[in-house]
Amino acid sequence: MRLTALLSMAAKAAFPHDYRYGTNRPWTIAAQRLNPPGKKRRKVFVEPIANEDWHVVRGDTVEILSGKDKGKQGKVAQVIRHRNWVILEGLNTHYRYIGRSGDYRGTYIASEAPLLLKDVTLVDPTDRKPTDIEWRYTEEGERVRVSVRTGRIIPKPVFQRKDGIIPQQWKDGPKDTSPEDTLQKTYTPSLKTLEEDVMEKMNIQEDRRPRKSYWY
């Protein structure tokens, strides 16, 4: 048990307390190059926002309040909670060369810079204007985002999986279990351990008795 605990500890990604989170995912080579183990960088202060107060989700339409693309609306492509960052598609971009090797200068692409949460607001879908947001409870007890200006509920965007699978259109493969088989209930609670239950079902007779052993 201690070995598995050790293995699981090693498997879980551990970061130093002053790790600086960037736009690259921590397991990529670029992030490892920017944050080698012994490096100490100037500390960035991140406003502490509780999980309940965070109101921007990937796929939301937001408007930028300050910066180069002030006043423009865009869809959220990525949210980085460690730095309170929001990356929009195609907005707040700077240009750089990528994939240069030898003499070839590389491809000139636009890469988005992250925006702080306080520099963006959600957009009311009905009148497409920026608005302040509050978390309120509906009659049913559901916690929803409500725009303060109009009082309308802002629905959560449809969650799109990164691998492009749409659960409603999924076709099971030969090794997949069908939903009916998966949800079929076969468990009857009983005072039998798994081993006893399985031995009964497989008609295994265990007549041997364990030798007396001492636990200390």
Place this chain on the structure above:
Amino acid sequence: MSAAVASRLTAVCRQFQRVLTVSSHTQTQYATRAFSTFHSCQQSRMYDSWCFRSPMNNRAVHTSCVRKGLEEFFDLPENWGEQTVKSGAPWTAKQLRVKSNEDLHKLWYVFLKEKNMLLTLEQEAKRQRLPMPSPERLKKVERSMKRLDTVVEEREDSLRLLQTGQERGRPGEWRRNVFGKTFWYRFREHPIPWYLNSRYKRRRFFEPSHVAPYTRLSLEKYLRSKIRKEKREKRNQKSLAAMFPKKTALASDH
């Protein structure tokens, strides 16, 4: 008597040869299919050396490789050579909790075989220096197995608590080691009682008298570090609050 034995032996040998010829014939078929795929594993190479050299010579004695069940170490033949293989979502603990013990037992071995297949595939891909097709399948299987283990542990825990009131499956107790530290000592199973176990008697589960003053000092150190940590946390929260003042409803963005 010896003639009868001899005739029986020849009959057995003829049967044996027939079995061998049949098996070698099917082996060649398997080898032709396996040879054209992306991983030419040890198995197919062995077939290659054995069968391709003399496909027509069925009279010679071949020792057939035992193929029984080894195909389960490999994926379905239609997935051979693909770059990506479609796979569904892993089992969740909620779905596993409604299954009976027998179902869970069978499912564990299904997971195990699938995991062995994927690990073989991974190793072969490393050997061929090619990317493994859909490595997320391995993660899904491992997570499903972990969740199954969690469900079984839950059931065992609840039964044990109900019947005996013991919180832990493995017995243990709080003991003090030579350095004065109190720790949870987990019992081990022995064939002989402790008073006959000389190695166990040499272990000291008490602190000597010259170590006693240090227990108090280390406790003080631990308490001081805990208070320091709490104070540091509070100081950090205060400085963050000063850096990011909470805006009132009037001072909103627009």
